Amino acid sequence: MTATNTAMVAKYQNNFLQEVEANVEEGDWVKMCMQCGVCAGSCPLGNAWEHPPQEIFMMIRAGKREEVLSSESMWMCTSCYNCIVRCPRELPITHIMHGLANYAHRLGIAHKKNPTRRFAKIFWNNISKSGRVNELSLSIKLYFMDGIVSGIKKGLQMMGVGLGLVKTGRLDPMALISHKGIKDTKGLQAMLKKANEIEDKRKGYAS
Amino acid sequence: MAKKEYSFYPGCSSERKASASNYMVSVESMCKTLDIQLNEIPDWNCCGASIGYAEGGELPRHTLNARNIALSEKHNANQDIVATCAACWLGTKETQERLSHSEQMLADTKESLKEAGLENDYKGEVPIRHMVEVLIEDFGYEALGKPVTKPLQGIKIAGYVGCQTNRPFGVDGESFENPKYLDKLVETMGAEPVENYDQKVTCCGGALAFSEPEKSQVQIKKIIESAYDHGAEMIVTPCPVCQMNVEVYQDQINKTYGTKFKIPVTYYSQLMAVAYGSNAKEAGLNGNIVRAPQLEEIAAK
Incomplete structure (x- = not known):
């Protein structure tokens, strides 16, 4: 339980809808859902969602804070935007799912082991370091996130794909040292730091 | 022209x-x-992709894209921003739209941009377009067909549009469920688009191909199977993630499901380069893991 989470519980006094509206990306759309379920039927990974989007929206309105934020469902979003274009009420569902995932992660409630959560974190750290994706470092960190043994196993599984990419000039085996990124990394990092500070302040996150 | x-x-x-x-x-x-001149945005950065959201909050993500827009408006003034990657295009466009709808977010973004010395350069006025939009809207099929010297005759191609060049913005005049532009491009290059390719806008799993490989490979299998079912010899796509996911996991899918997939997955620009007379290297055909022998043959002519 993080300090931010405790602060949010105190601040919103179990009015979870209000909390989502204030802190989650596009959260003020949640009350617009009319429970038709088109989003659930349109999701490519629909079967993998314990709670499909329309159910999550209803759970938010019913105040099921813990169940929603600890759910792995929104981490199944592939960002295909099918739900958005099909929703009869035009809810930005993809963004709300990203927003919920981000909020759950920020509060320390999201599943520590969820692979997409971990991958997303590795990805963000990767790009905020040099300004551009280092694909080699990204893959290595992903495969080795559960330690050496499992990393070697995954690495072997992915060997064919990796060699294919290297052979066709689409993966630089030397990228850990040769990858350059942008010139103004200093400016970029300062800019992101500032953006984080402003967002924390606006949302009342404990620092 | x-x-x-x-x-x-x-x-x-x-x-x-x-x-x-x-x-x-x-x-x-x-x-x-x-005769298109592409002026690279100096020192551009990553768009945050569709997977940056866990650690990267809303404002940091928009700030990343705003930096690129600001750099473009500063150095390449009055030129439309063109992206070849679906996610880059989508992310940049989303940021521009969001900032135009929220004064607070715009002010916060500019305050962040100040740290990179770009606070006065963001205007958010320039159109942000995908390369296929440039081709279709600024040239049109007829003009795109004129330079064809080696028509891709007899090749049956499944136009796999995927998600992010199609939704939520898409290409003007196309439907989300059955966009036709890729088929028309295929036809313009002298090849044969397969009819009724029912998985043309199915998601390949996107970034989740890394984190949820089994679930994503179910998607990829559907996309490839349908291409074969409709007689395709090749798949073409406008998106780098679609290309990669549909091409590189074919062996793993074959192992899991006992299928025998071996279908080339190319970019629209590769078809066009070959039809316009480029050799295999100039068309990037040596970069395909599943080689495209039919294209290589035409390119060698």
């Missing part, structure tokens, strides 16, 4: 020795024929 100039946002995967470097090679060849 007069030279056309754009402010170009290539994106991380288009860099040399990155996963879509062959896309870039073919785009350069295609642009040479069409």
Whole structure:
């Protein structure tokens, strides 16, 4: 339980809808859902969602804070935007799912082991370091996130794909040292730091 | 036709020795024929992709894209921003839209941009377009067909549009459920688009191909199976993530499901480069893991 989470519980006094509206990306759309379920039927990974989007929206309105934020469902979003274009009420569902995932992660409630959560974190750290994706470092960190043994196993599984990419000039085996990124990394990092500070302040996150 | 100039946002995967470097090679060849000059945005950064959201909050993500827009509006003033990557295009466009709807978010973004010395450069006025929009809208099929010297006769191609060039913005005049532009491009290059390719807008799993490989490979299998079912010999796509996911996991899918997939997955720009007379190298065909022998044959003629 993080300090931010405790602060949010105190601040919103179990009015979870209000909390989502204030802190989650596009959260003020949640009350617009009319429970038709088109989003659930349109999701490519629909079967993998314990709670499909329309159910999550209803759970938010019913105040099921813990169940929603600890759910792995929104981490199944592939960002295909099918739900958005099909929703009869035009809810930005993809963004709300990203927003919920981000909020759950920020509060320390999201599943520590969820692979997409971990991958997303590795990805963000990767790009905020040099300004551009280092694909080699990204893959290595992903495969080795559960330690050496499992990393070697995954690495072997992915060997064919990796060699294919290297052979066709689409993966630089030397990228850990040769990858350059942008010139103004200093400016970029300062800019992101500032953006984080402003967002924390606006949302009342404990620092 | 007069030279056309754009402010170009290539994106991380288009860099040399990155996963879509062959896309870039073919785009350069295609642009040479069409007399398109791409002015790279100086020192552009990653768009945050669709997977940056866990650690990267809303404002930091928009700030990343705003930096690129500001750099473009500063150095390549009055030029439309053109991206070849679906995610780059989508992310940049989303930021521009969001900032135009929220004064607070715009002010916060500018305050962050100050740290990179760009607070006065963000205007958010320039159109942000995908390369296929440039082709369709600024040239049109007829003009795109004129430079064809080696029509791709007899090749049956499944136009796999995927998600992010199609939703939520899409290409003007196309439907979300059955966009036709890729089929028309295929036809314009002298090849044969397969009819009723029912998985043309199915998601390949996107970034979740890394984190949830089994679930994503179910998607990829559907996309490839349907292409075969409709008689395709090749798949073509406008998106680097679609290309990569549908191409590189074919062996793993074969192992899991006992299938015998071996279908080339190419970019529209590769088809165009070959039809415009480029050799295999100029069309980036040496970058395809599943080689496209039919294209290589035409390119060698």
